[in-house]
Amino acid sequence: MPKRAHFITGILASLCIAAFFLSTILTELFGSHAAVAQLKSLIVTPGLWIMVPLMAAAGGSGMFLAKSRKGRLVDAKKKRMPFIAANGLLVLVPCAIVLNRWAAAGSFDTTFYLVQAIELIAGATNLTLMGLNARDGLRMTGRLRNSPPTAAKAP
Ligand code: HEM
Numbered sequence: 001m002p003k004r005a006h007f008i009t010g011i012l013a014s015l016c017i018a019a020f021f022l023s024t025i026l027t028e029l030f031g032s033h034a035a036v037a038q039l040k041s042l043i044v045t046p047g048l049w050i051m052v053p054l055m056a057a058a059g060g061s062g063m064f065l066a067k068s069r070k071g072r073l074v075d076a077k078k079k080r081m082p083f084i085a086a087n088g089l090l091v092l093v094p095c096a097i098v099l100n101r102w103a104a105a106g107s108f109d110t111t112f113y114l115v116q117a118i119e120l121i122a123g124a125t126n127l128t129l130m131g132l133n134a135r136d137g138l139r140m141t142g143r144l145r146n147s148p149p150t151a152a153k154a155p
Pocket of ligand 1: 003004006007010011013014055058059061062063064065066069074075077078081084130131133134135136137138140141143
């Protein structure tokens with residue numbers, strides 16, 4: 001059961017970040033200011049209320065599962081988690097909140113786009129780290145092969 005919960009929360013948390021990231025890029029590029037403001041509001045409510053518990057559940061269930069596992073892959077996953085959590089709580093959440101406030105007030109100035117850029121960089125970083133955690137997890141459970149098959153040696 002914890003393994004299933006970890007799989008589901010890990011994948012959903014990653015999809016959540018991916019959805020925020022892609023929708024942000026698309027609305028910034030092609031949407032009106034009203035569309036950007038609407039998206040910023042949705043990312044805060046209900047977005048953050050879904051993403052933060054999912055992330056905590058993925059990390060918590062992962063730490064629980066790690067009690068009975070040893071090795072390089074589990075160590076790498078453990079090391080990445082503090083960066084994912086700090087990046088999420090100290091960068092992504094505050095950025096989402098201030099961007100929502102500024103967008104609601106129609107304040108799309110240089111500071112807005114600077115913070116937007118920081119949010120996108122932090123989002124891409126977390127997507128990468130979570131993707132690596134998902135890859136290593138799938139390798140640990142045998143759903144993903146460890147490395148590509150080696151080419152047959154020439155005689
Ligand atoms: C948000 C970050 C994380 C994501 C996206 C993630 C994703 C995954 C996925 C997709 C699996 C495969 C599950 C399956 O095939 O049933 C897995 C397995 C696993 N994960 Fe994570 N994980 C994350 C964080 C962590 C953390 C922080 C730890 C703690 C070290 C951890 C420990 C494990 C362990 C031990 C397994 C293997 C379970 C088993 O074989 O019984 N994960 N993870």
